[in-house]
Amino acid sequence: MLPLSPSLLPSIAAAVLYAAATTYQGIRVSQGAKADQRLLYLLGxxxxxxxxxxxxxxxxxxxxxxxxxFSAASLIAAAVITLTLVACTRIPVANLLLLLFPLGCATTLIAQFVPSGTVPLINEEPGILAHILLSILAYGMFTIAVFQALLLLVQDYQLKHKHPSGLIRNFPPLQTMESLLFGFLWAGWGLLSLSLISGWLFLDNLFAQHLVHKTLLACLAWIVFSVLLWGRNRLGWRGHKAIRWTLAGFCLLMLAYFGSKLVREYILHI
Incomplete structure (x- = not known):
């Protein structure tokens, strides 16, 4: 009999807790009521x-x-949920957890049970680890921004058609939701800027063959988010235009990391 993996029981425990938190919050929202924050945050x-x-x-x-x-996906999901739980103590973003808890459940199970591809070990030099940490935090913040943008889109649609659901009735006002979105975007842009700078300082060659696609796509994403924030500040961009730019930048960022990582580990095996 093979010994159990040391990560098996905590992975199952995390999935069960995420599922319990999602079920509890979902039931409360469907009833048009707010979940008990202490219980929800404790489960999370x-x-x-x-x-x-x-x-x-x-x-x-x-x-x-x-x-x-898959471990990277699980790590980013954990970072996203942690950032959101911390943010919930100051700003009204608890509704995001209804989308993020299932993400945490799925990624932890996939990381545990799906076989990994060819994975080069990472040199644990402080500069490299700082670059990785900044990248994960940037992806996490932009993930929160995307979920916020999607909720904003749903809220705007339901308010215009005058049939708000139980979830939407628990949302802050539309203007507050939009301000929160741009707060997340500014934080993500700052972290992404630091990530690119740290990569330039600590990686031997950002444009090496195995990094060039990641670097170019990340730089394009940085430009997209920079234009969006400039448009917000100078031209007052908001609503659907802001959401479209947010989704475009996020897709570039995810392709930069997960696209190149998927190809390297499962197709090229390098």
């Missing part, structure tokens, strides 16, 4: 801790850091 925090423990078991090896495609 316990799930993140269990997911982080599972990830540590999967990623930390005696020879270096093993960050495969």
């Amino acid at each position: 925090a316990l799930a993140v801790v269990a997911q982080a423990y599972a990830l540590a078991s999967q990623m930390i090896t005696p020879l270096g850091l093993s960050l495969n495609f």
